[in-house]
Amino acid sequence: MENHPLSSPWEKQRRLALARIYVKKHQEEKALQILPLLYPDIDIILARALLLEKLNRFREATIARSEIYKLNPDTDSLDHLTYNQVNAGEYTGLLQTVSEHVSRSFDGHYTLLPLSVQDRFINSLSKNMPLIQKWQASKTEPLLASLDYKHRAIFVGNVIPHISSDQEISNLCRTLPPHESNPDPDGDTALGHCAMAQHRPGEAAIYFSEVQRERSDIWPVLVYALSAAGDTSKALEVWREYGQMVPSESLATVLARDALQEKDFSSLRKLIPDLTSDIPDNDILKAKLALHDGEERIALSLASHVMDLNPSIDQTMAAIQIADKAGNHDQALNWLQSIWEKYPDNADLKREYGMRVAGLPERKKRLQALPLLNDSSKLQPNNIKIGESLAWLFLADDDRPAAMRQLEQLISLPQNFALTKEDQKQQVQQRYMWRRTHADLSRRDHITLASIWSPAGIGEVVGNNQLSSSRRGVGQNMQMGWWDHAISDSLLTRGKGLAVYGRFFIDGPGRTEYAAYLGGAAGVRYKPFSRLNLNLYAEVFDQYTRYSLLASSHHKYPAKGQNSNTVDMMIRASASFFDQGDFRNDWREDRSHWNERFLYLDGAWWVHKEYFQGVARYQQGHSWKLPINQPQTIMPYGFGQFSSQNNNHLFREDFRAGAGIRWQYWFNETPFNAYRSALTVNIEYQRGLAGSLYERANGVLFSVGVQL
Template sequence: MRPVQRHTLLLGSLLLGLSTAYPLQAAPLSDFEQFRSYPYMDRSYREAKKGNWKEVERLMRHLLEKVPKNDEARALLVESLAKQRRYKDAIQALPKDNSEAVLDLRLTWIEQDPPSSTQVEQWMATSDLNDRVRLWQAYSLSLAKFGGAAKAHDWLAQLSPKGDENILRLARANWSEQLRDWSGTIGELAPLAARKQLDAEGWQRLANAYVQRLDEKPLQQLLQQAPDPQAARKVRLAMVDRAIAMGHDQQAQRWLQSLPAADLADPAQRQRLWELARQTDDVPTVQRLSNDLQRPCLETTEWLSRHDPEAALTQLRQCQPSEDPQAWLVLAQRLQATDLLQSTRLPEPWDSRRQAQLVDVWQEQGESSKVMVWLAGQTQTPAVVKRRAELAQRMGRRTEEQTLWEYHYRQTGNLASLNQASFLALQSGDRAHARQLLENAYDRHGARLPPVALQRLAGLYASSKDITPAQQRRMASLISHIDGATRGQLLAQLAETGQCDAVQQAIGSHPQAAGDYRALARCAMPDRPGEAVVYYQQAEKLGDRSSRLPLAYALEAAGDSTGALAIWRSIPAAELTDNARLTASRSALNAGDNQAAERFWQQSSTRGANEWSLGAAIADARGDHAEALQRQRRALQIAPDAGHFYAASVSAQKAGDLAQSDAWLAEAVRRDPANPRYRADYGMRLSGAPSREERATAIPYLQQATRDFPEDYHLGETLAWRYDEIEDSASARKELRRVIDLEQNPVAADDEDGSMEARRYRQRRAHEALSRRDNFTIASTWSPAGVSTNDFLRDDDSQGSNRSPNSQNVQVAMWDHALGEEPSRAGSSLSVYGRVLLGGQSRTRYAESVAAGVGLRYKPWGTQNINFYGEIYKQSQFDDKDNHGLSLGQLINPDKLSDQLDDHRQDGHTTTDYLLRATASFLDQGKYRNDWRVDESEWDERFLYLDAAWWTKAGDHQWLSRFQQGHTWKLPLNGAQTIMPYGFLEFASQDPSNDWRQDLRTGVGLRWQWWYDDDRYNAYRSKLTVRTEYQQSLGGNLYEGGNGVLLGVEWNF
């Protein structure tokens, strides 16, 4: 019953007690009192429904003050106080003589809100026996509810009995039982049992405690007081169950046998007794009950065989083998019933096993020869053959054993037999038979072969030298079924035979073992030595020391001769083969350790053409070119090929025997005309020949070389120079354009001639020089006393009359046009040119003189900057009385300039002459050239300029020579701009009227240049030059020793 329901019932009984007991002492309410009480009662019931008990209390107390005799109000007041768990106030509100109501209220108090044990014990002290029992019963239940059974038991244990001892003992025994305190239970109930004061429930509780403790003697005594036989029987069965559960089989068996005869006749109990007898090794009981229960004969024999072999053998003779042939065989063997094994026949396959067991018995008796003879006489079933093979194995008859295992495999296809037969064949040295046996099995069964057999076949393949295609296919499929070591050997064998696809497929994209990396490295050699190096290094990291030597070969093949040499040095010399010594020699040579290269080479014994050629290369590296040449001659005496002649030509060149070098290189090309390297080198060699005709023969070789090595800009540039030399400028420009296009994505960086950018600029400058047909020049010079600017003829009447050191300015515009199909032919050219000159006798007056000329310019040599001119020259100038010029502003005004030219036509004094002229410039090539440098921030420039002119009609001569040297810096500005301070020494001479005059002067100046107008194929076509210099006369009478500042502006495009 739930506490809420119990509480409701208690309150109901409380109210019922008040309604039945209290009215006997109070008179019924009058009508007025009932009328007066009604509103309060009605409201109180309504508040009670709402659970508002405080309001109910207030209303009822108020009503009782007015109507003290209203027992219904008093009952409702008590209920409201109890609902508020104010039990003490509720008891005080009860009538003094209503003990039953007080008890019920106390019981409710104990259940709902247990008071202290002291309070309860005080109540018990003032209560009669029944109320006392009810109180401690209720309080113990409450303690168990809120604190557990132990708390209830402990409180009851400390109570002193007051006429309720038996009841207390029963209660404490109940709590002890719940606590599984069997000793406590026995302690409480045993005295009652001794006094025979136990009821049936107490007797059952005490019996259960004895059972739990397996306490036989007290239980036997207690059974004599059993309430009835059925209770005693249940206790005995409980004792049996408890003893079995605790593993006390003998005790269980005793109690089971103490059951009444009717129970012992029960098959279920007899079955339990049989099981207990088996557990307690009670042989007679087991035999008796097995017969009674009709247990299988072989089952009983099996149990007896482990407890009484003699009885088991007797039992076995009574059993029928057909019931369970397998079990019969096991028991016959266990009991060593040799006579039964010989005399009994069993159905197959058990009869074969019987025979095998019989053979085992004989064998245990040491009669192996008898067994072998007996088995040979039997039908050679697979079992018999296997037995014979096993016995031959034990007897050490290997040849017979191999034959029998192979026979058994062919009979049954048993793979274990195959494995043993192949092992024995291999052990006996018959590798071919073992391999054939395993191959046939593998073709039939594939990867289902035993791992050991697969391993064995792989090992045979790994150690074989001649592998057929079919065997290669088997090797590829075997790889995933063998251990790491053999797998590595097999992969190496596949790699060695070129089955790299199978290797890659077997390894996949994530190699792990050292053998994987070693096989991949072997496949990478010799085509991908760099990849092989990575694989060998990884294999070595995984502990594969055998990869160290091939790693050295791979490093050398990959170009890492230094790394290879380190490995060669780490290997003892005695472990190096002759080939390894020669390879180590080559590694040392490539690494620059010439002494080590010579030492390794000397340690080798092989001396073929290749070895002598290697020795020559080493001697060359050591600087002993004579020895190198001698070794090359030895190489050429031993079956030389084109490569040997090529190497010999290199050595001969280094030794200075160029004729022999050329001859050997030509022989190398003759022997191997398809070798692109030989053709390219031969073409380069011919291009450097001393005669032009020989250099021309290089063109076909260079043409082919540029197709073989399109990335080699040296070949392309050289071919372009050869085209230019034979005056094929179009082909030269085409080849230069190809090289320039190639250099947009260069494969070579800086070279001995400068940086990559300088190389590009050189190619574009060459293309620009070959392409330029027209040259335009516009210049203006302001100089002291006409120094270096007097290009005007004077009338014979005025010659020598005006030699004062006055300033002079000259403006020149010139156009030069190259003639012919190509602008340049091997550096020589023929051009027609025209020029217009304006001059003035001061710095501020312009166009006082006007001249024009048309002529031819011939540059005969491509390697020298020498030019010859022939020109028709016409000049106009005013007389002194009519002399007038233009200002700078007027000069740049087209109308004013046109008027000045008209004045010259009308009033000017005009003369015509024929000019022959020669110019030359020296010392201005190479690093002193006047050109832009892309890879230099500063450089030197110089030139020696010579100029000779003859006016044939007037008979005048002019000579000018000027040496100038300066240092140029790039300006940190946009575009190609430079500035150069310089110094010069200049000599000039003229002979007007056969009166020679000279001038020698020096000075310093500052020049600014701006280069521009370039494109993909052409370097800067145009430049603007501004210079200023101070001139100091050193002597002479040509310019009357005039000193001053010169300013010049020149625009070339």
């Protein structure tokens, strides 16, 4: 029988019988020879496949089962073929087989695959990520129609994270019923992956949290979802509860960022060993931990290493931030310049670099930011930081008209009512300060008129001999005016000043005697510093004295005698301190009350007569807005004052203190200019404490002044 082939159909029976005899004799190779793969009969190929399966030669069995499936592509053949493909490790072949099977058999009717095939398909899918990434949408519909809900959910959950097409994601996710109709861990997992892929991490976290109750192994994707949803503290909590061992470096990076966000440096320190070096994001995290530990040099070294790794824009900006916090601002600026030069058309980089350069202390370097911020302003006309920086740069460039136009643009911006109440107050005050700056730039002339009257105590009377020690305190009344005209735009824009001025005064030594002294002066005023309120004066002074009396203040020339005229040059310096920022004398839009204070120093020297007057006054008070719909304030205050005179080498001084109350009314505003004028009324009581100038006389002073 072994050597005598038979005619069909007896030849098939001969081969099958011989194969059984060879198997019983453990001659499997002979059996396989008598059962050739290409024999034109399915029973012979089936016997060969069964024998190969018995011998655990699944790769060869797969070939045999593939031939059987070609001859009879039913679900039973598919079941046996996929069984062998799984055992042979041919996962790609299995996925292709199943996909081709459902594509061929799909005719609009939803016929499910055998459960065993569905199981093998899903299990193989998780082991063949490259094939998932190449998945074609055209295969999806028949495939999903051949899977039950459980396997369909698992399939979608596995495939979704690897698909970039929004349309494909949407098509896949529509095949899943809502959670309410079929609550199931696999379904919720798939719904969670769909939500993540469609940029709804908060919803995904809800689904994954449901799954977590039954499957603790879901915690990594739950952490991803919580982190993407901004719930970084919860993400760290899940990690601590389920997975001190982090399964992937990408998850470790996410957790490290969350720990940094939460300022949880102990957790960050635990995660750092899981981060590979020479990866920019990882080195940035390590650098930030080093900054927290006070290791600025290590942090800067790591940031420098990041810059050597061809970092992205975001990574470069993180390195720049590290350099800033490490105190190396020059290096930060160099890195910013390099990334801007690499991406010159990037509007955000241009803006950031321009803002940095605009903040440099050197004026020439600051001006290099003008073209950058000009371009940025055209792209972002409503950006307050850009607009404000531009205004200050125009001032630094002595371009007063451009600075005013930029301020007008800022003032015209609509108010942002979405801010918090406190931020809205700051916005209102910021707009007022723009208007205040615009008002200062828009005017060259300042006029001050004042009248001061005191019934007793702060004037002085001497005999005909000025050097006599016979002195007594008297009343005083005085009217004065001052006109100041700025003559230098460049100094004005830099916060300095050069001006010509003229002034006059009319003075009397008592309550009823007026115009005992008539005086006037013309001169030049120079403000040399922008950040220091110091003014230097030089003037030609002329005074007419109708009586042989002498008042002690306001820089009046010492009397020569009745009906005498005096012409002299006066050199004067005045300065004020402690009166800026929160203590300035100015209207506040965002407050109902505020503190004010100043230390005022003033000294004058008459060159020809060698006569000196000086005064130092410290005053502090608290202003309240009056509860009316007008810009008025009331301020009680206290003060201390020191005065001195040196006339013909006769030095006299006075020290006094007192308290008073001031009322102010602000007016003369426009849409672009803050209040440019103020009316001020003071009344104060002065008590002499020491000195011979006023014989320590007490007195009351009343004054009215207006600034125009």
